[in-house]
Amino acid sequence: MTLSTPAILRTSAYINGEWTDADGGRTFTVRDPFSDEVITTVADLGSTETQRAVDAAYAAFPEWSSRTAADRSVILRRWFDLLTAHREDLATLMTHEQGKPLAESRGEVTYGASFIEWFAEEGKRVYGDVIPSHRTDARILAIKQPVGVVAAITPWNFPIAMITRKVAPALAVGCTVVVKPAEDTPLCALALAYLAQEAGMPVGVFNVVPTSRPAEVGSVLTGDARVRKLSFTGSTATGKKLMEQSAGTLKKLSLELGGNAPFIVFDDADISGAVAGAVASKYRNGGQTCVSANRIFVQSGIYDAFIEELSRSVGDLQVGRGTEAGTDIGPLINDAALTKVERLVADAVDKGARIVRGGGVADAGPRCYRPTLLLDARPDMAISREEVFGPVAPVYRFDTEAEVIELANDTPYGLAAYFYGNDHARIWRVAGALDYGMVGINTGMISTAQAPFGGVKESGFGREGSKYGLEDYLVIKYLCWGGLTPKQTGR
Numbered sequence: 001m002t003l004s005t006p007a008i009l010r011t012s013a014y015i016n017g018e019w020t021d022a023d024g025g026r027t028f029t030v031r032d033p034f035s036d037e038v039i040t041t042v043a044d045l046g047s048t049e050t051q052r053a054v055d056a057a058y059a060a061f062p063e064w065s066s067r068t069a070a071d072r073s074v075i076l077r078r079w080f081d082l083l084t085a086h087r088e089d090l091a092t093l094m095t096h097e098q099g100k101p102l103a104e105s106r107g108e109v110t111y112g113a114s115f116i117e118w119f120a121e122e123g124k125r126v127y128g129d130v131i132p133s134h135r136t137d138a139r140i141l142a143i144k145q146p147v148g149v150v151a152a153i154t155p156w157n158f159p160i161a162m163i164t165r166k167v168a169p170a171l172a173v174g175c176t177v178v179v180k181p182a183e184d185t186p187l188c189a190l191a192l193a194y195l196a197q198e199a200g201m202p203v204g205v206f207n208v209v210p211t212s213r214p215a216e217v218g219s220v221l222t223g224d225a226r227v228r229k230l231s232f233t234g235s236t237a238t239g240k241k242l243m244e245q246s247a248g249t250l251k252k253l254s255l256e257l258g259g260n261a262p263f264i265v266f267d268d269a270d271i272s273g274a275v276a277g278a279v280a281s282k283y284r285n286g287g288q289t290c291v292s293a294n295r296i297f298v299q300s301g302i303y304d305a306f307i308e309e310l311s312r313s314v315g316d317l318q319v320g321r322g323t324e325a326g327t328d329i330g331p332l333i334n335d336a337a338l339t340k341v342e343r344l345v346a347d348a349v350d351k352g353a354r355i356v357r358g359g360g361v362a363d364a365g366p367r368c369y370r371p372t373l374l375l376d377a378r379p380d381m382a383i384s385r386e387e388v389f390g391p392v393a394p395v396y397r398f399d400t401e402a403e404v405i406e407l408a409n410d411t412p413y414g415l416a417a418y419f420y421g422n423d424h425a426r427i428w429r430v431a432g433a434l435d436y437g438m439v440g441i442n443t444g445m446i447s448t449a450q451a452p453f454g455g456v457k458e459s460g461f462g463r464e465g466s467k468y469g470l471e472d473y474l475v476i477k478y479l480c481w482g483g484l485t486p487k488q489t490g491r
């Protein structure tokens, strides 16, 4: 891998402003998911070093939180500028450790940086309230304060954006942070730490603890009472465990968990728009996205025309090495991901689904699953109930609006849903009836720093991005100010 700033590739943890090895020099290996080649080895932290990171964040909190928002904003803005300046290196690093095509990695760096820029500004607008009092000699105020030390446990599918989406609002309002990145992608997290250091982030404010032992590090972060907030993106099963572990210290939580997004195409939809939206939503990041279209429902009247165009588009997608020009889809992240996709497809075919595009691993590489289109899918198939997290699109035919709403909502998940159609009355009805935290209407791309990202049901709670994203890192304090001169009319 060639980087124009080689220092961006870090292999030590970042704690209290210092690059630190694990106690005993323990390391773990980071591999390229396409070739399985070793990229490097990284400090493998355990509970003792994680405790030190919490100590550092706790010690840094009073000073950082007492700065003005404008002061913190200047540092965040410098961090944003550095991400932007180093976009190409960050994208190269990401494609090597995560596998996604370079164009998508570049897009993710821009997307990730946008959270820093957005919250550098929005952090200046944390307002409280002066509330009409119940007594003439008292005043009631509600002020907002940073919650305290934040632990962020982040996934491998968006190894930069899922960190900045949590860390930027936390830092903007005055919290300090310990990030535990996914074991598949610690390098992007450490590159962020390097750029934070370059941006002048004070020591202890932003710490990164790479590890191959997520349960050990997670239990320190959930068990330490000084950590006042945990923000997690990942599977619903792990989210539930972290919630249980956090109960002992009653942490404030944000959980952005799994999804099972329905993508509905009504008879009056624009076919080309709906196909482009389905491809973007389903095959972005090789389908390894919580908001990926997981189930595509197509109304009978438009079914044949839609499938013909979708099949052509899926057939055009190239799977391969992310650094090669022309690659649309990279490898799956690891062997477990591949096994899961193969199991879901085999079960669907067993139960009567037909593969009309793709199916199986391509010659390009052992984890390169072909972009796949499955017709005649049914709700009793495992693929209808589980998050696919791979480039496989099951398609279902439906007749009525009522029928598809019931099918779409028939899942414990409630992250994102999508639909295409042009009847305005139906758009309002369907948008209201879908039991999801986010709904894309005539678009397959909904993620942006300006909007509140998050789910309902077993997809979790809390919102990331937008003005609401700040609230997750704030607590309200009520001040009752008594003993004042009784208020006079008109004053």
Ligand code: SIN
Pocket: 157, 158, 161, 233, 256, 288, 289, 290, 291, 447
């Ligand atoms: C995710 O997969 O968790 C996030 C995807 C996005 O931000 O669009």
